[in-house]
Amino acid sequence: MPDPVRSSAPRAEEAVATAADLDVGGFRFWFVGQRWEWSDELARMHGYEPGAVTPTTELVLSHKHPDDRRHVQELLDHALHHGGSFSSRHRFLDTHGREHSVLVIGDRMCDNRGAVIGTEGYYLDLSGTLDRARKDVLDKSLPDLFAARAAIEQAKGALMLVYQVDADQAFKLLQWRSQQTNTKLRALAAQIVAELTSVDSSMDALRREFDHVLLSVHQRIGS
Amino acid sequence: MCCCLSISGSAAEVGLLDITQDVSDSAVVVHARGEVDSGTVDLLGEALAAGLAAAGGPPARMLVLILDEVTYFGSAGLNAVLSCYEQGASDGVAVRVVATNAEVVRPIEVTKLDGLLRPYPTVTDALMSGSG
Numbered sequence: 001m002p003d004p005v006r007s008s009a010p011r012a013e014e015a016v017a018t019a020a021d022l023d024v025g026g027f028r029f030w031f032v033g034q035r036w037e038w039s040d041e042l043a044r045m046h047g048y049e050p051g052a053v054t055p056t057t058e059l060v061l062s063h064k065h066p067d068d069r070r071h072v073q074e075l076l077d078h079a080l081h082h083g084g085s086f087s088s089r090h091r092f093l094d095t096h097g098r099e100h101s102v103l104v105i106g107d108r109m110c111d112n113r114g115a116v117i118g119t120e121g122y123y124l125d126l127s128g129t130l131d132r133a134r135k136d137v138l139d140k141s142l143p144d145l146f147a148a149r150a151a152i153e154q155a156k157g158a159l160m161l162v163y164q165v166d167a168d169q170a171f172k173l174l175q176w177r178s179q180q181t182n183t184k185l186r187a188l189a190a191q192i193v194a195e196l197t198s199v200d201s202s203m204d205a206l207r208r209e210f211d212h213v214l215l216s217v218h219q220r221i222g223s
Numbered sequence: 224m225c226c227c228l229s230i231s232g233s234a235a236e237v238g239l240l241d242i243t244q245d246v247s248d249s250a251v252v253v254h255a256r257g258e259v260d261s262g263t264v265d266l267l268g269e270a271l272a273a274g275l276a277a278a279g280g281p282p283a284r285m286l287v288l289i290l291d292e293v294t295y296f297g298s299a300g301l302n303a304v305l306s307c308y309e310q311g312a313s314d315g316v317a318v319r320v321v322a323t324n325a326e327v328v329r330p331i332e333v334t335k336l337d338g339l340l341r342p343y344p345t346v347t348d349a350l351m352s353g354s355g
Contacts, residue, residue: 031298031334032305057299061261074260077297080330115335 023125024176027055028109029076030118036060045102045125047095063092065099072104076119079108085121087163101127103163103173124176126169155189158196239263242270244277250285250350251278256292259300267300271307278316286311287349290322290342301330308339319349 025042029035034057040050046063053059057073064071068091078086085107092100106121152174159170174192178185240257253274259267271288278286288304290296304320311318322328322342331337343349 029298031301031330032336034298034302057261069262070260073299074297077299077330080297080301080333081326113335116333 024180025123025125026121027123028118028120029073030109031077031080032117034073042123045094045100045123046092047098063094065091065093075104076106079106079116079119083108089164090123091127099127100125103165103169122176124173126165126172151186151190151193155192158192240266242266244270244274246277246284248284250287252287252289252346254289254292258295259293259303260295260297261299264299264303267303268306271303272310275307275310275314275316275318278311279314283315285317285319285350287319287321287346289346290320290327291324293322293324293327296327296330298330300327301334301336304340305336319343319352321346321349 023041023045025045026039027042028037036055036057036059038046038055043050043053043055060073061071072090072092075088075090078088085105087103087105090102090104092102094100103124103126104121105124106119108116109118109120111117152171155174156167156170159165159173160167163170163173165173174185174189177183178188181188238257240255240259240263242256243254245252245254251274253270255267255270257263271286274286274288278284286307288307290304293300308318310316320327320331320340320342321344322331323344328342331340331342343352
């Protein structure tokens with residue numbers, strides 16, 4: 001059954017106000033007992049009506065892409081080995097056999113003794129390309145987006161590089177954070193751009209890679 | 224008395240996880256090598272169940288699980304080992320984990336399960352720990 005939000009033509013304010021629109025779903029995964037918790041959105045993303053199933057490792061495993069050796073649970077095990085938040089691309093099949101390409105963003109879940117008990121985070125569905133008609137509505141109805149286009153495009157460029165996503169997907173990420181934090185997209189994008197220089201990571205390898213791209217890119221432009 | 228049993232995966236999984244079992248007078252030693260993830264964990268679970276059965280006696284022996292050569296260890300493996308420990312506790316079999324590799328030791332530590340599954344550096348250390 002199609003999601004009602006998807007099948008009706010949304011008004012612009014709905015388009016930015018409804019989390020379901022972005023196909024973002026939350027999860028929690030407890031290591032001991034391998035217990036899962038899905039938000040209603042994540043259940044829908046897998047093809048279930050909210051509350052219709054209890055997610056288990058077996059259920060999650062049944063959605064594994066046949067070409068993948070490991071499934072998302074192994075991704076979440078990252079928190080057993082490394083601190084800090086993480087993100088990773090992943091794919092799975094929903095109950096209709098449709099492939100979903102998702103960005104999984106997670107962080108450690110700890111108890112009050114400081115023991116790492118699991119992982120919590122979000123799936124961002126990057127496969128359903130933002131419906132063109134809806135995007136037009138969004139663009140026309142939100143002059144803010146036009147006014148702030150430069151900052152948004154710059155922030156998108158940064159996300160595209162960091163998360164290895166395309167422009168639409170980068171936009172979805174921004175939209176998601178905007179909704180989640182009830183912050184204007186324009187303000188969010190501008191702040192991301194302002195903070196780009198303070199991102200602490202080992203930039204040397206990236207810079208070396210990019211040096212090569214920058215110095216040789218002219219040779220690869222089709223005539 | 225000594226017997227040796229080797230268990231490995233189905234055709235698709237050969238080489239990912241290999242498990243051997245050695246039974247001596249004092250202990251049953253289960254040695255796992257390779258990757259323990261959700262695809263191979265059933266093998267480990269079966270090997271641990273067989274190990275517990277062998278260790279149950281009489282006479283009761285210790286079950287020593289060597290994970291030093293495990294190259295991938297996630298929550299699936301952690302649960303299998305924890306279940307084995309708990310089953311052992313209820314069957315009166317002391318279960319000892321031998322591991323010094325970060326791949327195995329770190330998950331046990333960050334989850335603070337090292338109180339239960341204290342990894343011993345060597346089989347000798349594990350055997351010397353007594354069966355308490």
